[in-house]
Amino acid sequence: MSTTPMNMIQALNSALDNKMTEDPTVLSFGEDTGYFGGVFRVTDHLQKNHGLTRSFDTPISESGIVGAAVGMSTYGLRPVVEIQFADYIYPAYDQIVSEAAKMRYRSGGQFTCPLVVRSPYGGGIFGGQTHSQSPESLFTHISGLKVVIPSNPYDAKGLLTSAIEDDDPVIFFEPKRLYNGPFDGWHEKPVSPWKAQELAQVPAEKYNVPIGKARVMREGNDVTILAYGTMVWVALAGAEHAGVDAEVIDLRTLVPLDIETIEASVKKTGRCVIVHEAPKTSGFGGELSALVQERCFYHLEAPVARVTGWDTPYPHAFEWEYFPGPQRVADALKSVMTGGR
Amino acid sequence: MSTTPMNMIQALNSALDNKMTEDPTVLSFGEDTGYFGGVFRVTDHLQKNHGLTRSFDTPISESGIVGAAVGMSTYGLRPVVEIQFADYIYPAYDQIVSEAAKMRYRSGGQFTCPLVVRSPYGGGIFGGQTHSQSPESLFTHISGLKVVIPSNPYDAKGLLTSAIEDDDPVIFFEPKRLYNGPFDGWHEKPVSPWKAQELAQVPAEKYNVPIGKARVMREGNDVTILAYGTMVWVALAGAEHAGVDAEVIDLRTLVPLDIETIEASVKKTGRCVIVHEAPKTSGFGGELSALVQERCFYHLEAPVARVTGWDTPYPHAFEWEYFPGPQRVADALKSVMTGGR
Amino acid sequence: MKNTPPLSLRVPEPTGRPGDKPDFSHLQLDDAGAVERPEISTEPSQMRDMAFRLIRVLDDNGEAVGPWNPKLDPDTLRRGLKAMILTRTFDDRMHRAHRQGKTSFYMKCTGEEAIAVAQGMVLSREDMGFPTYRQQGLLISRGYPLASMMNQIYSNAADPIKGRQLPIMYSAKDYGFFTISGNLGTQYIQAVGWAMASAYRGDNKIAAAWIGDGSTAESDFHSALTFAAVYKAPVVLNVVNNQWAISSFQGVAGGMETTFASKGIGYGLPSLRVDGNDFLAVWAATSWAEERARTNQGATLIEIFTYRGAPHSTSDDPSRYRPADEHEQWPLGDPIERLKQHLIKIGEWSEEQQTAAEAEAVEQVRAAAKESEAIGTLGQSRPSVKEMFEEVFAEPDWRLVEQRREVGV
Amino acid sequence: MKNTPPLSLRVPEPTGRPGDKPDFSHLQLDDAGAVERPEISTEPSQMRDMAFRLIRVLDDNGEAVGPWNPKLDPDTLRRGLKAMILTRTFDDRMHRAHRQGKTSFYMKCTGEEAIAVAQGMVLSREDMGFPTYRQQGLLISRGYPLASMMNQIYSNAADPIKGRQLPIMYSAKDYGFFTISGNLGTQYIQAVGWAMASAYRGDNKIAAAWIGDGSTAESDFHSALTFAAVYKAPVVLNVVNNQWAISSFQGVAGGMETTFASKGIGYGLPSLRVDGNDFLAVWAATSWAEERARTNQGATLIEIFTYRGAPHSTSDDPSRYRPADEHEQWPLGDPIERLKQHLIKIGEWSEEQQTAAEAEAVEQVRAAAKESEAIGTLGQSRPSVKEMFEEVFAEPDWRLVEQRREVGV
Numbered sequence A, B: 001m002s003t004t005p006m007n008m009i010q011a012l013n014s015a016l017d018n019k020m021t022e023d024p025t026v027l028s029f030g031e032d033t034g035y036f037g038g039v040f041r042v043t044d045h046l047q048k049n050h051g052l053t054r055s056f057d058t059p060i061s062e063s064g065i066v067g068a069a070v071g072m073s074t075y076g077l078r079p080v081v082e083i084q085f086a087d088y089i090y091p092a093y094d095q096i097v098s099e100a101a102k103m104r105y106r107s108g109g110q111f112t113c114p115l116v117v118r119s120p121y122g123g124g125i126f127g128g129q130t131h132s133q134s135p136e137s138l139f140t141h142i143s144g145l146k147v148v149i150p151s152n153p154y155d156a157k158g159l160l161t162s163a164i165e166d167d168d169p170v171i172f173f174e175p176k177r178l179y180n181g182p183f184d185g186w187h188e189k190p191v192s193p194w195k196a197q198e199l200a201q202v203p204a205e206k207y208n209v210p211i212g213k214a215r216v217m218r219e220g221n222d223v224t225i226l227a228y229g230t231m232v233w234v235a236l237a238g239a240e241h242a243g244v245d246a247e248v249i250d251l252r253t254l255v256p257l258d259i260e261t262i263e264a265s266v267k268k269t270g271r272c273v274i275v276h277e278a279p280k281t282s283g284f285g286g287e288l289s290a291l292v293q294e295r296c297f298y299h300l301e302a303p304v305a306r307v308t309g310w311d312t313p314y315p316h317a318f319e320w321e322y323f324p325g326p327q328r329v330a331d332a333l334k335s336v337m338t339g340g341r
Numbered sequence C, D: 001m002k003n004t005p006p007l008s009l010r011v012p013e014p015t016g017r018p019g020d021k022p023d024f025s026h027l028q029l030d031d032a033g034a035v036e037r038p039e040i041s042t043e044p045s046q047m048r049d050m051a052f053r054l055i056r057v058l059d060d061n062g063e064a065v066g067p068w069n070p071k072l073d074p075d076t077l078r079r080g081l082k083a084m085i086l087t088r089t090f091d092d093r094m095h096r097a098h099r100q101g102k103t104s105f106y107m108k109c110t111g112e113e114a115i116a117v118a119q120g121m122v123l124s125r126e127d128m129g130f131p132t133y134r135q136q137g138l139l140i141s142r143g144y145p146l147a148s149m150m151n152q153i154y155s156n157a158a159d160p161i162k163g164r165q166l167p168i169m170y171s172a173k174d175y176g177f178f179t180i181s182g183n184l185g186t187q188y189i190q191a192v193g194w195a196m197a198s199a200y201r202g203d204n205k206i207a208a209a210w211i212g213d214g215s216t217a218e219s220d221f222h223s224a225l226t227f228a229a230v231y232k233a234p235v236v237l238n239v240v241n242n243q244w245a246i247s248s249f250q251g252v253a254g255g256m257e258t259t260f261a262s263k264g265i266g267y268g269l270p271s272l273r274v275d276g277n278d279f280l281a282v283w284a285a286t287s288w289a290e291e292r293a294r295t296n297q298g299a300t301l302i303e304i305f306t307y308r309g310a311p312h313s314t315s316d317d318p319s320r321y322r323p324a325d326e327h328e329q330w331p332l333g334d335p336i337e338r339l340k341q342h343l344i345k346i347g348e349w350s351e352e353q354q355t356a357a358e359a360e361a362v363e364q365v366r367a368a369a370k371e372s373e374a375i376g377t378l379g380q381s382r383p384s385v386k387e388m389f390e391e392v393f394a395e396p397d398w399r400l401v402e403q404r405r406e407v408g409v
Ligand SMILES: Cc1ncc(C[n+]2csc(CCOP(=O)(O)OP(=O)(O)O)c2C)c(N)n1
Pocket: B031, B060, B084, B088, B091, C132, C134, C182, C183, C184, C211, C212, C213, C214, C215, C216, C240, C242, C244, C245, C246, C308, C312
């Protein structure tokens, strides 16, 4: 397949456009996603290309958006809904966790919810505490949900395609720091644009990146870094900055987790650093850390370390002190390299 | 203070009654909590004792209940609200996590939310998937919330008193398996009633059990068991069944966590088993496991183990296969005693 | 700030508590036949008054009167009556089964049988009903096997939903019966979404949903009405106002201030209010809404006015919060009794036939119980424990595989 | 199932998109003075029609007419006019400041100044207002320091909320201004709770809340109206219908089907609908509701009918989704212009005074900017980084202590 450079917004848009062309049961809706194409333009042109009833605006009711999508999906449609910011997903939390997640189970397989909830998430755009949150761990705890987070345009398109085709509900978080331009972890330095990057070379046609498979972004021998979304780039920068031969794993899917890749890597390196932007306490890093030490205990040469957001709301003026940057990753790497004491 | 035997319902009721007598800013409301006194009777007699406006019934709107309580608490009241089952707390999730939890922070301290959200939680009563859930970890991830879970009548009263007096929002989960009668971990065997137990000897007067302090339920040298709520009793039974000299710690408060007690114990025993009823993935056990290995890595002689609910909804017919029982705890204990391989 | 007298908080209270004489003097009931029937194409703005009236067809003499009389043939009426009798008989037996320890839980719909039975007959089985736990009459009126219901209630090996749900949380897709949720209200917006899906696909199925008076306070009620109005979804939205929500009277949900039907006005939805103990009135109002939805004219809100005769569930004791004889004093009577009287009045039924029908219902339920209990009641029989791990996803992930292995099933 | 034609999904669309001629022909506007004013003690059921009318006081000639004329003294009118001018001037300057990179974000209320200014003047500062981001006029009409607003917008060292919130998310307890939430709608039920608290305590403070047309679809709108009605909470509930919610016209929120005021009917709340660009009408309707609440007669819903003249925020470009000149064509005019004309008409104001007032406003804003920018704009100055860790709880727990230590602040 020939490719063109796309930023993440274009790649996601392309995934939606392909799937809507191919499958009449796929439709897209959310706040401002119809005529206007979404405040981040991910659903741009879909209404024009596919018609008013296939890409439309909704009332400002996140619970209504997801609740309606649940009903539609039990009819046999594959709705892809947008929650305008992940910070606003909580009003829909009940429909997601009590309904979509449990539908197949509680009905003995009679009703299912092949729906996707897309939502821009994460910080680094001066959005303050209500446009910066990373609530992924709150969904990983819910049996029956899949949770997917891409870190680059190529994966974004392939993963969204797989999410739409998945027969179970998928929560799909899109790191908005990576939407327009790439990010190399250092917020104060210029960065080469997506189009200069290999992972932004995206086929126009449909393709899949499988849900449940991690991507090894960088092979290495000394320490394993587990990251996803924006933090993949921070991890790479942090490893380089520390001058450590780190293996950087982009999880891509939190549930189901690619435990094999993780386990093999940590058994090889003997060390593990986990990076996420969400607050530390009960963030997904806790689960990862527990799994790693449960499965690789006798290979570990230092405690599994976590580099995360602080246990505070996301504060507007202190964006870059809150955001876990390459320096903190480098510090953690150095610490685990010396046994983490 | 002289004491009388109380079950957990009576102890909680007594805490509410004391505080409402003492402090006119304390009021109680929720679905069926007024005239009827709550479906579990925790608010029994409060309306009669304190008047219609101090203990009343609400519309069936969990978001409304908490939202109104948030407003009241910013006025200077100390509302104590009941969510009839923890499984029904999700509609209120947004008001809890976006509003109550962040009020003090976002207003620079101008507005605060000294409110308590009480909710019966956990399984073991054949409640099926919507009357059995343990959603505590979903609240521990939210900066600005405290999370408290008692395991016995004495603590229940003292902790609820402290929660009401706390100047920040407290999520207070009441293990409904322990409400009426005690539980010793073995669901199929008879158990001696609360009144025969020391922790059910409860003073009629107000007293405090501090938030943030764990209780060592059993001292031991070989392994540390971390548990809370119903699982404390399962842990004790499991330790006895395994014949292992376990130190059983009842966390009592998940946030703020009594890390000192935990750390000291694990450093002493060198082993740790965590028990909770919630599903494993991203349950609070993940956080505990991560913390323990971060802080006690060089003392650990086996991987930190988790005994938890499965990653499925709570199934009615398989209650006791889902519920982590003493046998599973005993198996985990034996495993960590032999290095957990 | 002005110096005004102190404010005070108003907490609504019902007209009677245990020991009091039931008082229904506040009810404003229209006479049977008194309410006009608007054309189905009427603009909602032209029929707002309907939300404050009460559609009734059966009068005190058992006569069917007025413009809402659906003029059903006697066979249909008899089918309806029998389904109501069967529903009540089933409820009584299952309530007893709970006392006998055969199940952990049960919920009756005593006094509300006309609702689900009439509506189940008006709507098609290809339509989808999104019920609460009090519309077992939908299944019964459509001939869903009683033994399958019992298997679910007993969580036995033949439970169609594999032991995973609390008793009475049926799911019966082929009978147009959506999987019941324990979470109040969630089904309401799902029904709207399902109806939108049918419209989106250019099909001609419609949806129907039920919600209790108490549960109208839930958020999903609001989002359902909003989406239904904005997208003109083909759905019939029923509010079953049975006066109680566990121990809370309908005033706690706002019923002292206005009617539940009037909530439709603020969304521009046509809103009807109907005597829920009048089989013919329920039929007529439902048909009106059904035709409106089916002809692409959008959703209707129907408040169905009735009384919860039984305890909320087997966990409840209403004598603790309402006058003991309130149900007997309910001015709209009993739906079975009223339809029976009507049939007798028009010469299509007799006391003997009634007695026979009741006996037949008992027999049907007994036969079903025999069949179901042969498989087993709660704890005696159950689906394979591996069902705990199945259908969390279409395909289990490694966690479920490992956990299932740990249980050894 | 009946064999009926296929259904189809209706998706609402506005009367005009970019390139189209603005079309407001669907609006049904009452003439100034045409709507009756019910007694404040009127039963909600006796005044339902008010939800479908439009209260207006200022007519096309700048005359104040009809029963809703609040008959304000000229000083009050001039104060109101000046506060509106100041609000607009402040908005313009801050919008520019965003372009200059001095802040990350700003939101104007152009065309809606009469709302917050009139209401801020009617309500007391001891009452609590629960605003959205478009009621900066509340602060300005009450003399809250403009420099403090700017300090918040710049997240500088003097930001009263310590750099923690997005620009314009003010909090000013002493001015009866609740901390703004980024989450739409949440304040509405909180206002009801606050009002219930005042009533519970026997105080005489009332609450007021604002919500946008689009945000009425949120769940908290429903719970607020439910609780307000059930407990007769002393609260004024305003819906600011400015026709747009970012790129979605009010039809997407149900505004094509009925009025937003009519949503009050289903809760039994008295509901008014008022010309939001008419300072006197807003004043009058608010006073009616304020007195009702203050005298323990409960809540009122007020739909305030206006038009969002500016982009949604500095992140928005309305020319992509609506006709460019729609605002100019808005039939209810500009609130500042209309009050000015009225004052001139009654001989209490002149064009010269207007010019002077505008200049004075510019001067006030400039002085405030100087003061605030002397402290610093975004990135140049900010509160101490330790504020990141403060006030998560009353007392930090060990995690916050450790994490703060890690940052070294
Ligand atoms: C979200 C949620 N909140 C609370 C409950 C507990 N609950 C179960 S039934 C019920 C009362 C419902 O009353 P109503 O809606 O009037 O229906 P009815 O039982 O009268 O048919 C309550 C509060 C629940 N199941 N779900």
